[in-house]
Amino acid sequence: MAAAAPRRRLRPRLRACLDLIPRDGPVADVGSAHGRLARALLGRDPDRGVIATEAKPGPAAELGRRLGGLTGITIALGPGLDPVRGRALRGAVIAGMGGRTIIAILTEGDDVVRRLDWLCLQAMQGTEGLYAWLxxxxxxxxxxxxxxxxxxxxxxxxxxPPCA
Ligand SMILES: C[S@@+](CC[C@H](N)C(=O)[O-])C[C@H]1O[C@@H](n2cnc3c(N)ncnc32)[C@H](O)[C@@H]1O
Structure with a gap:
């Protein structure tokens, strides 16, 4: 029998993402790092399917060590939205990066973005520039x-996202 995601308290920054994220449908956590938000998404809605991504092999391997045993989470390697291209997703969360990095991810993944229903975005800096761009x-x-x-x-x- 597969392991379930144990419930752990999120701190306010990531808790705000969790609270804003709609409850249904597969979701990608882009740049998941420690995987705390991905784990909480699965813990709240175990049937939704969560893809946790990292841009580089080292962090992706660490993510795999932290989340690899959990049913319902897929670890994917690659920058931005590249590793989720072609997957059925309802939405994506991009948190804990600079506004300019988020803009670059949205620009390079424009084809993926336009298929999503929603994006949850939390910039660590450059927020005003990100909002103006959005x-x-x-x-x-x-x-x-x-x-x-x-x-x-x-x-x-x-x-x-903008209407197609
Ligand atoms: C500060 S951590 C934030 C982790 C988590 N999302 C959070 O909010 O706590 C930023 C993570 O994003 C990853 N990252 C940076 N640029 C990325 C990109 N273009 N695509 C995917 N991941 C990226 C980094 O490797 C790092 O693990």
Whole structure:
């Protein structure tokens, strides 16, 4: 019998992502690192299917060590949205990166983005530039949060991609 994802408390920054993310359908956690959000997504909605990605082999292997035994999580290696291209996904979360990196991921993965229902985005810096770019490119704001962790605000948005 396969292992289930044990429930663990998320800190406010990632908790805000979890709370904004719709509950149904397969989801990608791009740049998952420690895998805490991917694990929490699976723990909350065990049947949804979670793909946790990392750009480079070392971090992907570490992610595999942390999450590899869990049913319902796939570890995928590659930059940005490359490793989820062609997979059936409802949405993706990109958290814990700079705004410019997020813009680059959305630009390079434009074909993937346009098939998604939603994206949850949380930039560590460059938030205003990211939001201006999202507005310019027709993304629609669905919800937002401003979690505070260790005295710092982490603006977080749920957006819908531009209509095709
Ligand atoms: C600071 S960690 C954030 C981890 C987690 N998403 C969070 O919010 O706590 C950023 C992670 O994104 C990964 N990363 C950076 N650029 C990436 C890219 N273009 N594609 C996929 N992963 C990337 C890094 O390897 C790193 O593990």
């Amino acid at each position: 507005r310019r490119h027709g993304f629609r704001l669905r919800a937002s949060a401003r979690p505070v962790e260790a005295g710092r605000v982490y603006p977080t948005v749920l957006v819908a």
